[in-house]
Amino acid sequence: MIGLADCNNFYVSCERVFNPALKGVPVLVLSNNDGCVISRSPEAKSLGIAMGEPLFKLNAIIKIEGIKVLSSNFALYADIAHRVMNTISSLVPSIEIYSIDEAFINFDGIEREKVIELASQIVSKVLKNVGIPISLGLSYTKTLAKVATTLPKRNPYLKGSFLMDDWDEIDKILERIPVGDVWGIGKRSSAKLVTLGIESALKFKSESSMRVNSLMGVRGVRVWSELRGEKCFGIEENSPDKKEIRTSRTFSRGSSNHERVIEALAKFTAYSAQKLRAQGGVTSKVILFFYSSPFQNSGKVETRSIALPLERPTDNTLQLVKRVSSAALNSLTKGVVYKKVGVILSDIVKKTPLQPLLFDSGGCEKGDKLMHSLDEINAKYGRDSVVVATEGVDKRLTKREYLSPKYSTKWEDIIVVNCR
DNA sequence: TCTGGGGTCCTAGGACCC
DNA sequence: TCTGGGGTCCTAGGACCC
Secondary structure, eight states, X not given: OEEEEEETTHHHHHHHHHOGGGTTXXXXXEOXXXXXXXXXXXXXXXXXXXXTOBGGGSHHHHHHHTOEEEEOOHHHHHHHHHHHXXXXXXXXXXXXXXXXXXXXXXXXXXXXXXXXXXXXXXXXXXXXXXXXXXXXXXXXXXXXXXXXXXXXXXXXXGTTEEEOOOHHHHHHHHHTSBGGGSTTOOHHHHHHHHHTTOOBHHHHHHSOHHHHXXXXXXXXXXXXXXXXXXXXXOOOSSOOOOSOEEEEEEEEEEEOOHHHHHHHHHHHHXXXXXXXXXXXXXXXXXXXXXXXXXXXXXXXXXXXXXXXXXXXXXXXXXXXXXXXXXXXXXXXXXXXXXXXXXXXXXXXXXXXXXXXXXXXXXXXXXXXXXXXXXXXXXXXXXXXXSOOGGGOSOOOOSOOXXXXXXXXXXXXXXXXXXXX
């Protein structure tokens, strides 16, 4: 058996842990720039507020219903997610952390009665220890476990967990699940399937593998097999290293100031490089991308991306920032308002002692030590405690008007150090 | 006026090789 | 006038996930 533990409206639940005044009332958590809704309390859901709804369309209802609105506070959510995962881990042999608020759980080799008991124990312990309500569904495959998790979410009498192992019952449940709600079937595929009359998960499951293959390719067939109880996706305990690491932001108002854009790119490079070092990797290709504002050029968004191959793979923030900022300096166009920019570290491989270049001046080891200190200081005193001067200092280009206090993570005063 | 961010995998097509 | 077959690698774009 495979379980899926899914935190209920996670971001809202996190805010509620520290602010009891948010309990029992409609609450929304917003995306960056306070742009749109990314988490809703059940009360907000029942007011008909959709996921992804832009904030500016909700002004009236927020006022009338007294909805509490919060900017997202990802440092807080990551910290609480960590506690949730640790609690689950402590009760079971192995888990796979699938996303910030979800984990697959391996229940292999545990008998049915024990599985049910353990599942409800996990639910109550996470609530008691961390204060986060979760739903836990169990079945034969990851895809079926995903389906199973939707039941305790909708039916409070299940008290948070549900074991879905009877095939007659599974089919009855699948019959009521729209095909587009199945994990792995997105908007495009579901539109295609629905026009062919394949509207429910059960109908999809009843198709032939040939038909599914011709409609959706190999990935569709995997989803189809999983719905039939055939495991295609195993539990991966050790998350594999990232193949690319990206950081990007949409600016609340857009910027045509090249200096600001370059500062932002430098910051994104530094964040990405920090993650790269954390996984012990080096990158040999950096990609910059720019989206122009849709409010210029009669709604047409111009996208540009520039790939920068590196002579030698690196994880050094200073080298990367230098490369990125000089490339950006040459590529930004005067007069264009940039709305979104980002950095992708690509072609990542494990860091190994590398052959020195023929005409290398050395100094690599020194750079490693410096990066190590940089990471240590920033881990201890908070992100951005020490930055590369190219990043500039605290010029917020994104908007967060409704931020909750830093309940569980400390964020000390900024120290500026010139690393050039 | 105002609509997020970070990932993975697959496929098709082009360039190139022998 | 006639113009092969098989393979790899890379990239861009599509689709999907939370």
